[in-house]
Amino acid sequence: MKVLRWTTILGGAAVAVYGAFGLLTAPEIRQPRQVGYWLLGGVVLHDLVLAPVVFVLCWAATRRTTPRVRRILAAALLVAGATTLVAAPVLLHGRVATR
């Protein structure tokens, strides 16, 4: 079991290294640094902006609402929030419909 686990871990690491090597050596990708900024940008946006906002909302909700209302609020936040994020390109940039 331990062998299987370590094989999985090392195999996964090898796949990730293969991807990193490809990213750094692909002739079409001239500025891997820019990709790095984008990769870290997503982490920063989630961990320092989106998540704190959501947790502050959750904290406020637990202080001011009854469990029944809380359940509905949580469901509305998750469904509406996810749908808004998915729709963001369409809302901000419009649907693709040439002709």
Next chain:
Amino acid sequence: MRRFPVRVRKPIPENLTSFLRQPPLPRFRSRLHDERTASLIGTALGAAFATAFLTGLVSHVLQHPPSWLAHHLPTRPSWGYRLTQGLHVASGIAAIPLLLAKLWTVYPKLFEWPPLKSVLHALERLSILVLFSGAVFELVTGLLNSAQWYVWGAQFPFVQTHYWVAWITVGALVVHVGVKAPAIARGLRSPKKELVEAYRADLEAQRRGVSRRAFITTTAVAAGAVTVATVGESVTPLATVSVLSPRDVTVGEQRLPVNRTAAQAGVTRAVTGADWRLRVTGGARPLSLSLDDLAALAQTSAALPIACVEGWSVGAHWQGVRIGDLLDLAGAPHDADIRVTSLEKNGAYAVMVMERQYARDPSALLALRLNGQPLTLDHGYPARIIVPNRPGVLQTKWVQQMAVIA
């Protein structure tokens, strides 16, 4: 003797040492930040990522086949690429709410104290950083690309970057599964029988408002909602329901969307007029055929979809000359690949290589008509390629030459 006052060092106040030992970190009181919730949502998220990765590989191989595989790519089922690319985009979109829910569940771990316990622990946290940043990157760039909104401009090319970051992300995902295997196994066991602690936690969560069941159900509803809201761009009966799909597939002349217009491709009426000829070169009998010549040859009908790499796909009825018939007429050997050249000026796909199995498929056409009418200029007039089970970018429009490659 004079006695000097002895200066006694004041002890550091207790609360300051404890501050240095552990700064005030946010505390998370919901009982849903546990192994079971993380395992359940993580399993669904892992399935979505595995689907997106495998279908993405299919798309990559079809577009850039390695030489050892190029002649073994199947032409059937004709809707194969429509299915895999539809799944690719749909699983990526469904993964967005799943990833958000998963991140909510495990967010408290960001504030673990001490942040690094050992070298192995540091490596594990690094693998999670890689997984997390790669996953967000893939979902964000994929979603934006499906809407053809290239906000990254010239910073990186989408195709190669999305492809290589996918390998990094999946590698980190496999590492994560390996590291967390015991926790996942615990989390997926029935809580009533074996995870008494998790069951108690859920009862507590229920009392406070959101039970695990409610949270998981809501996550599933969110994933279903974003899927239904977008999947109509490939499951066309749902096109009128899917109001948030990046592509509105109900719009398009001849009942088929146009990805790239003639104007965008730099193709004008002047070069597609009466002087236009299709040249078939490299065979024993080189051909130069006008549109009337082509229309006088045996016509074949085929029902084949256009399936775009951006995820939309629409079925259509095509009519034209079999590519195999044209190659026979030009005296091309049966096992030859062909290189197809378009009139288009600016585009990465102006020249396309078609392997012999596609060229010789009985429903592979040099199409002249679409859904009962002659092609419009934007759909590739005078003649375009349509073959089964290939990405839309390889269904070359405004064809001017088919060259037999030895």
